[in-house]
């Protein structure tokens with residue numbers, strides 16, 4: 001067995017033993033009582049996590065990109081115009097999905113490192129009408145967090161269906177569907193929810209369900225939520241074989257989140273982000289993302305002068321921590337560190353110690369304990 005390394009890429013996040021144990025349970029019938037109980041429970045819990053009293057959850061085999069596709073195909077018909085708010089890589093992917101399905105759309109974009117502001121959204125909506133507006137809550141390439149609540153205030157008067165890509169946010173940063181008027185939260189299992197990759201996850205509001213029903217037929221089969229709805233209500237029915245083990249593990253992941261407390265989980269994500277950034281800053285790193293848009297789920301980190309990307313990441317891996325390189329225009333210039341899901345304060349400390357050791361190994365003069373001292377000013381336990 002290779003020695004396990006701490007996986008701090010921006011998803012998948014490390015998976016705790018309770019979830020791995022649930023994954024390893026014997027495979028059961030996809031229409032049997034065990035599966036039905038776990039899927040129903042997971043749907044109930046998911047509603048709590050996105051603060052939706054009456055929403056319809058969908059949990060199907062796939063990944064975040066399938067959820068993006070499902071959200072669009074089930075809300076945007078031939079008569080609709082979609083506005084994609086793009087702050088980076090995954091907003092652009094939303095636009096590519098619109099193109100692939102010939103969905104009429106415009107993109108309102110901003111430079112990498114910040115998110116489109118609610119003022120910019122408001123200005124755009126004064127010039128053109130849209131039936132569907134889509135945003136990326138946290139773009140995993142840039143580390144920027146969009147002001148979702150402010151968007152919803154602007155959108156309230158328009159009646160547009162509001163879709164939030166929460167792949168790098170759901171379960172780590174608040175998404176209050178009912179209070180904020182979000183119509184679809186789409187996400188995936190492998191980031192803040194802490195499960196291994198393998199699930200596309202969505203919650204549709206009553207309004208979004210109404211929109212889907214109004215579209216009648218859509219250019220999708222597996223992705224059609226109306227085919228999944230009877231299964232989500234009664235998992236003893238069959239449409240397409242669900243990934244039984246993954247769903248049982250996901251149900252366990254939901255239990256862990258609710259045991260921690262959802263608000264406490266958001267606070268923990270904030271605290272660990274601050275602690276890690278303090279440690280990194282003390283060691284001479286700086287950050288790519290505009291500070292007023294920084295997400296608590298990942299950091300996009302610039303190197304001190306003279307530290308080379310590949311050598312640093314290889315050294316860090318040798319010291320037990322895996323981080324990701326930059327995407328697109330940031331490749332080679334930054335590394336991306338995820339700090340989401342079921343991370344512990346011991347792992348935060350371990351990560352900073354490993355960064356410090358790596359810098360020393362690259363010949364940088366670092367006073368031992370510099371990183372951990374900064375981290376400890378945030379973490380008491």
Ligand SMILES: Cc1ncc(COP(=O)(O)O)c(C=O)c1O
Nearest residue numbers: 063064065090138140167168188
């Ligand atoms: C914000 C965001 N949206 C969508 C996706 C696509 O998810 P997946 O890779 O699971 O298809 C990602 C993946 O990192 C993401 O970060």
